[in-house]
Amino acid sequence: QSVDKLTPDDPRVEHHTLEIRGYNWHYLLANPTSGKPTGTVLLVHGWPDLAFGWRYQVPALLALNMRVIVPDMLGYGRTDAPDDVAEYAQKKLASDLAALAAHVVGTDDGGQVVLGGHDWGGAIVWRTALWRPEFVRAVFSVCTPYGPPRDQWVPPEVMVETVLPNFRYQLQLAGPDVEAQIVGPVKLRQFLNTLFLGRTPDGQPGFNTKDGLLFDRLESIGPSPVLSPEEVEFYVAEYARHGLHGPLNYYRTHRVNFDDELELAQQGAERTRIKVPSMIVTASRDGALPPSMAANMDRHFESLVKREVDATHWALWEAAGDVNKTYFQVFAESVA
């Protein structure tokens, strides 16, 4: 059955900007129609996505009388895109989200919000629950498991060769090639259709988690099966603003995040356990983040609910009804 979703210029959302840490952030704000909201949810998108990536979730949250804040993350859409990798450190982003929440929520609900993330947004909300737990009512991640801060530096290429072979594409994304090759609307359209599961005429993908983008296939990739052509054009126009340098910086933050988090890792489980009510929703056919990656994360949580939906990485769109249901089962009561 079809799930209600936002259009790019939906009357149900307001567009706001806020200066945070010297950068201009754009965010969507949706207020429930019936008076005072029960609570507030702040949703954090991943790569390569936008605030618009939560289009299937916002109407359902409004129907639960929740107020919804959805930023374009640093580097994306109508938010500024600094060049410097260090600006994308998760410790900094955690405080950016705290500032955004405080600006909207003030002292309502004890100044707290429910934090939700997908993909890189999932990684960021887990870290936000560690760095800034005081403003987090509850936290959920779609697709992305929690990996605690580590006290030993392991270079990404070693992680890939030894424990995370399905992350090998991230070595390409962290390098210079993708942002050098994917320039201008034609290439951006091919890139987005590829990442959003478009195929060549003989059914081949243009991306896989081992090799990353297969540049020689991009021009023969057909339309995405998970977005309408109009939605793709919206993404193309939004990405044409800054290009891919900012978004790809998220793949270059491993060392700065390690350096920031060493102090947490050295304090041990007391400081690396997530104490706020938590949920992870894994996607059964996510090649980058398979549910198996979330198998052993319970030990890092005071309270963790685990759900799985039958979808690829793009679960927010493919399994919108199921994703929305998981949220309601767990968090709606806890914030009501």
Ligand SMILES: O=C(NCCCc1ccccc1)N[C@H]1CC[C@H](OCc2c(F)cccc2F)CC1
């Ligand atoms: O690369 C990402 N998304 C692009 C997916 C592209 C795709 C398109 C179509 C089909 C399949 C894939 N997401 C990142 C999000 C952060 C993740 O790292 C967080 C993390 C740790 F740091 C340590 C331990 C576990 C853990 F998950 C790594 C994947």
